Each structure stands twice: as C-alpha cells, then as structure tokens.
Amino acid sequence: MSTANFSQTYAEARAKFLAAAEAAGLDSQAHIHPLLGREGETLALDVVRDGPADARAVLLVSSACHGVEGYCGSGVQTTLLQDAALRRAARASGVAILYLHALNPHGFSWWRRTTHENVDLNRNFQDFSQPLPRNTAYDAIAHLLVPAEWPPTPAVQQATQAWIASHGLPAWQAAVSGGQYHHPEGLFYGGHNPTWSHQAVRQVLRDHGQRCARLAWIDLHTGLGPSGVGERIFAGGDDAVAIARARAWWGGPVGQAITSIYDGSSTSAVLTGLMWEAGPQECPQAEHTGIALEYGTVPITQVLDALRADQWAENHPELPADQRQRIRQQVRDAFYTNTDAWKQQVLAQGVEAAHQAVAGLAG
Template identity: 55%
Template sequence: MIDVEHAFSKSYAEAREKFLAAANSIGKKVDSRQHPLAGKDGEELAMDIVLDGQADAQNLLIVSSACHGVEGYCGSGVQTYAMHDAEWRNNAKEQGVAVLYIHALNPYGFSHIRRTTHENVDLNRNFQDFNQPLPDNPAYREIESLLLPEEWPPNHNNIAATDQYISNNSVQAFQAAVTRGQYEFEQGLFFGGKAATWSNQTLRQVLRDYAGQAKQIAWIDLHTGLGESGVGERISTCREDKLALARARRWWDGGGTTPVTSIYDGSSTSALLTGLMSNSVYEECPEALYTGIAMEYGTLPPLQMMEALRAEHWLNINPQASKELSARIKKQMMDAFYVDTPDWREQVITQARQSLFQAAQGLKG
C-alpha cells in the first residue's frame, strides 16, 4: 500500500512512471500503445493497459483515466493507488472479477494540460457514426463568437454579451449549449470531430483485444470538473435504457447515499451529451451486458470551469501569446480540473475505492 499523496503526480511523465512502477510491483505486464506525437517536454506518449486478473474472466471491470487529458491528474492517481491496494485486489480476485486499467486514454491532452486530443477533439463526443449526418448544435452556433474572442482576457463588450446570454437563458442553458458537443467549429470547444481520433481507434482495439470474452462488463471512467468540489458524482454511462440505469443504481447507489444520476432524466450535473465513449463497448463487445458510470469529481463552479476552458482554447489558437499569459492560462486550466490539496485527493481516493468495491460486488451478483 502507498499513501494517498504518493499516488498523484505533477506531470504526465511522472504519472506514467508511477503507473508503470505500480504494475511492475504486482508483476503485471504493461501493454503500451504509443501515441504518434510527443509530450510537451518531448516525452513518449502512450495509452498504457494493465490487466489484473484472468484473461478469460467472464466478469471484467474497466477503470480508465484521462479521457479528457488534464483530468488524468486525478484519474491516474486513482489507478496507481488501486494497483497498490492489496485489499481491493484481493476482493476483486475473490469475486472472480478481472480489472482492466487503461491509463491515459488521451495522453496528449494529459501531457499538454489540454482537455482535448491532439486533433482538438473532445474524446467523449467523438464516438459517432461518421458516415451519417452528425448532430447539430444551433445553441453553440449562436454563442460561438462570444466563447473565443480575438483577445484574452475578454473585453468589456464580450463579458457584457456573455452575461446577457446567461441572464436571458440560465447558467444551465449556457452550459448545455457549450458542452453538449458540436461538429461544426473545428477550433471550438467540445468539438466532436469529423472522424474517429487516434484515441477512439486505439480504445476500440483495446476492447477487442481484452474484453471480447467477457459476459459482463462494468466500466468506471474517471473525470473531474463538474459538481461540488471533492464530491464524486456517479453518472450512468449506459444508453437510454431503464433496465441498465436501474442496474447501475443497484450497484453504485450505496443504499441512496451515493446516488447514480443520468443525463437522460435530468438528474445529472452534466448536460445531455452526444457521441459518448461508452458507445464503443456496445459496438465492440455486443454480446456483453454493460453497466458503467463516469465518476465525476467536482472542482470549481461551472462558470469558472468554463472560463478556464475558453482561455485554454484561445491559447491553442493564439500560441504567440506571452509566456506570462500562457503560464497563467495553463495554471487556471489545472486548477479547474485538479484541486491540489490533500483533502481533495483523500476524498477522491475514498470515493473511488467505494465505487470499485461496489462494481466488483455488482458484477458478481
């Protein structure tokens, strides 16, 4: 067992080193799928996979991090801690559950402190059938010019117009317009892409390689950025299916103490989204019964989180910005998706462990 503080890291390279060391410490092989680009400090990037359990296990739990790059600073810490957690590993083994850790679904965003992939794509909006017409988001189109102004920080006119939109609609409507996913503005926020990204294609291959034999698949995908600071909201990632949602709630609601929410019934802090990553397990493992959640840890209030995202996207479009402004924006981005305090990290690990034990029991049951 390691202490909580040592599970977390200050950079992608450090996080990857700790994850690989954790796998080595329990005698598990690492399957590394190398990314085509380098990290911000020239380091190798990869999606790293560790299977802890039998390769032919019928019950499989997937635990993944960094779907949204920078959110990997939280998720990687959970994964590293879990592999050092003998009580958790023994419990999973006793329940007949194999655990598939997928570290850094989006290693580029993790390293470069971006939420998006190197294609500027939100990975959790990218799982679409690109041979079909893509979803339209007219609400995003209406405010696109406000979100990424020519200068940063925004001038008075931009701030006033943005505030007016929120006043006329609501914070929730603003959040929904921005975060739902859009497929029109390639440099914009929450862009779902025009084709499957490297991370999308690589994840699908990982599922084919490791999950094809499973009869039941549970998935805990680790996220940050929404909700009350330090609170892990369990958001169902099942399709709009009452039976699947009921199953997720039986597994993870802790007798009502840790409710499972849904984007389909309005109970989640998340807006209704398109192109979700969980589509991949339905498509690549169609014979398996799937039950999943996104574990969404809160950080900052929604408008502060949104401002950090706007600033970081602006910086990506304007790399000529001063070093001082660039550093300030990157710090703002980190603060929006990772709360660098011992109390927050302790909350993250405590709730993650609970969700892991719940998942193993659910799979067994």
Template identity: 50%
Template sequence: MCVISGTHGVEGFCGSGAQIALLEDAAVIAAVEKYGVAVMFYHALNPYGFSYCARTNEDNIDLNRNFRDFSRPLPVNAAYREVHDFMVPSTWPPTPENEARIGAYLSTRGEAALQAAVSGGQCDCADGLFYGGAAPAWSNGVFRDMLRRHAASRRRFAWIDFHTGLGPYGHAEKIHSGPNDAAMIARARAWYGIDVTSFHDGSSTSAVLTGVNYEAPLEECPGVECTGIALEYGTLSLLETLQALRGDAWLRNHPDADAKTRAAIKRRCRDAFYCDADDWKAMVYDQARDACLQAITQLAAAPVPH
C-alpha cells in the same frame, strides 16, 4: 472491469492518481483475487491532452463527444452556434464587451442554458469548445481495439471513467454511462446506489451529451452485459471552469502567445480540473475505492446473461 483515466486529458491527474492508489490497495487486490475478476487500467485515454494540460486532443477534439457514427449526417447544435463567437474570444484576456455579451446571455437564458449549449457537444466549429470532430480520433480507435481484444469475449464488462469539473468540491457524482435504457440504468443503481444519476432523465449535473465513449463497448462487445459509470468530481464553479476552457481555446488558436500568457492559461486549466489539495485527493480516492469494490463484487455476483 476497466478503470479509465484521462479521457479529457488534463482530467487525468485525478484518474491516474486513483489508478496508482488502487494498485497499492490491499483490500482491492484481495477482492480481485477472491472473486476472480479481471481488472484493466486504461491510463491516459487522451495522452496529448494529459501531456499538454488540455481537455481536448491533438486536433482539438473532445473525445467524449467523438464516439458517433460519422457515416451519417452529424447533429447540428444550433444553441452552440449562437454562443461560439463570444465563448471563444479573439483576444485574451477577453474584452469588457466580450464579457458583457456572456453576462447578457446569462441574465436572459441562465447558467443551465449556457452549459447545455456549450458542453452538449458540437461538430461545426473545429476551433471551438467541446468539438466532436469530423472523423474518429486516434484515441477512439485505440480504445475500440482494446475492447475487442480484452473485453468482447467476456460475459460481463464494467467500466469506471474518471472525470472532473462539475459539481461540489470533491464530491464524486456517479453518472450512468450508457444509453437511455431503463434496465441498464436500474442495474447501475443496483450496483452503485440509488444516487446514480443520468443525464437522460435530468438527474445529473451534466447536460445531455452525444458521442460519449460508452458507445464503444456497446458496439465492440455485442452480447456482453455492459455496466458503466463516470465518476465526476467537483472542482471549481461551472463559470470558472468554462473561463479556463475559453482561455485554452484562445491559446490553441494563438500558438504565438508569449510564454507568460501561455503558462498562466495552462495553470488555470489545470487548476480547473485538478485540485492540488490533500482533502480533495482523499475525497477522490475514498469514493473511487468504494466504486471499484462495488463493481468487483457485483461482477462476481451478477447472474450470467442468457
């Protein structure tokens, strides 16, 4: 079992906190020893973003849109092209005219359409939001190397990837992390409960995504039974989260910003993906612990594939 934090940099405050707590949890340690399950923690998959309170990496790449075949033509997100100019403002704070353009889009298309256009991923605008890159990122290669060395020889492999920024405050949505494969989705629901969602069938709060990191274990571990989920914890509202990302995109494009503006933008970005409150932290760990114990138990109980 692999427990991953920091795929989206600043979201690593949540995942790394859970990882530390898991290392000190007697029940988790006892279950690992009882069932003989190997557990690996991947801390800060995106170390740059974690270090600088950014969701993206050193090249503004969203790692969870970067796992794709770059030898083939990259997909075009026409919906993102339509919103890029006003979603990545030229001034900060945004002008009233800029905010009015977003308001007009929301009034005619709706919040779900904006989420799909922006968060689905795009490979055209390197200075934009949810940019998937033009080549594999460094973290992509390191993750794949880890999988080849530690997971490819296993019979079964499970991963839990920690994310934040979608859904109700403190609630962990268990999102199937894998392709639109009925058997894989059914296995995830058998392991973690019928409330496991999937963006493939519209049951998730997430938009449909491309270039997600689940591609790596499927490609690097052929013949291994793979079962993955993302734990997506709610923080602020969708529009508040997008506003924080807009500010951070502006800051990346304006490195000469004054210290006060920079600090305010970074604090807003951190607060959008990490709630520094005891109740939220307790909710994070309670749900993380349950999911990890379920994975350990199911890895031990699952039949060996033939």
C-alpha cells in the same frame, strides 16, 4: 490513504502507474502516441490487466479521457493497483480488472482537455458515415465563447451575461458542453473523424472485452460539481434495466446516488458522441454497466472560463510563452485541486466505487 500516488506531470504519473503494476506482478501494454509530450517524453495509453484473459466479468477503470483530468484519475488507478483487498475480492469472484491509463496522453501532458487534434474525446464517438448533429445553440454563441480578444472585451462580457440572463445558466452549460461538430477552433468540438485516442480505445476493447459476459466501466473525470464530491453519472443508454443495475451496485440503500443525463438529475448536460458507446459496439456479447465518476473542483463558471482561455490561446500560436503557461496553469487548476484534503476525498470514493463494481459483477 496516501496521496503520494498523485503527480505533478504526466511523465511522473505514468512512471508511478507502471511501477505499481510491476510491483503487483502485472504486465503492461503501451499504445504509443505519434507525438511527444511537453517534456519530450513518450506518450502512451498504457493498459494493465489484473486477471485471466478468459474472465467472464471485466471491470474497466479509465483515466484522462479529457487529458488534464488524468492527474486525478491516475492517482486513483495507481492506488487501486496497490489495493490488496480489491485484488483478492476480484480473484475470488472471477473478475478481471482492466486499467486504461491516460486515454488522451497528449492532453494529459500538455495540460489540455482536448486531444492533439483539438477534439473532445468524449464527443468523438459518432458514426462519421452519417450526417453529424448540429448544435444550433452553440452556433449562436460561438463568437462569445472564444472571442477575438482575451480577456473578453466589456461588450462580449455584456452580451454573454445578457444571453445567460435570458436563457439561464443550465441552458448556457448545455449549449456549450453538449458537443458541436462545426467549429473546429471552438469548445467541445467532436471532430469529423475518429481521433487517435478513439481508435486506441476501440482496439483495447477488442483485445480485452470480447470474451466476457459482463462488462463494467468506471471512467474517472473532474470539473463538475461541488469540490471533492464524486458524482456517479450513469454511462449507458436510456435503459431502465441498466440504470437500475447501476443503482443497485453504486447507488446506496435508496438508489439515489446514481444520476443520469436522461432524467435531469446529473450536473452534466445531455451530451452526444460519448465514449461509453464503444463498449456495447465492440463487445456486443456482454452486459454493460458503467458510470462516469465526476469529481468537483471549482465552480462551473471558472471551469468554462479556463477552457475558453485555453482555446483562445490554442488559436493564437504567436502568444508569448509566459502568457500561454499562465493559461495552461489556469486549466490545470480548474481540473486538479492540488491539496491533500481533496486527494483524500477522491481516493476514498474511487476505491469504494471499484469495490462496489467488483461486488456487482460477482453478483
């Protein structure tokens, strides 16, 4: 597979995606973001549907829920648009494929994981009319995660290592990444209102998902696990039937390739405010089956340190441009391995997962 579908900027990625859609004879719909990108470019969630409006089965393939992770996801999506065998199989099975390119275009363009509201989109799908959950473990380490100085002082580093030694690295990951709603200048902040991206996702689901009987969703991510390995993390409620269906589609002969946050088999911690919840909420008539396809990049400690540095920089707008750019480059490198070998691994697994989803929906 060609790695030419990957890009170095959001603008390049968007142009390649839209060109692939046009070459396939497909229309695109742009949900325009209120802000501009780092090159002054228009930002948008672009939606392309390959299949009839009344299809009984729909496969969603989405990228850039966490902005900078879109460099990977966009390359996979553009490749899928060019996959003639996938398109034939979908048409023959009555499956429509819906591409959501750049759910968080602002983070994609600016090399950040968060939205322009500094919110983690995949922690933002809460019922904001109700009290928000309190992450007390995060409360205890918030001052260590994003300290007053960067790099962290020896005292902060020592306190961090002491906490990890006492509680364990998995507990650190869970406390940090599970989602929190009381530190708006901290990490994995879920917000107090639906973000622009949140609202756009729900609108797309209402526009395209309310006529089908079966809805599948592959959400493309990076940053967890061994380099180049695409972990297939179940994206749904703690439902044995749905997990079994996902394992039948994507899990291989022994059904172990699908991991779950509910049984501890995933590299991901238990999370709150997840985006997949919008699927059943907006399309309650459909049977829902989803995964997050999570590609590994660098060790988790490097990923978290990149995010810590990025949030510290965001909290200090007075930083010199060259220092800010070095931190942003650190973030992009943590979520996008810019080598042909890594990209080939990513494409092979992404294409396989899409074909398996179409076969599962057809069955």
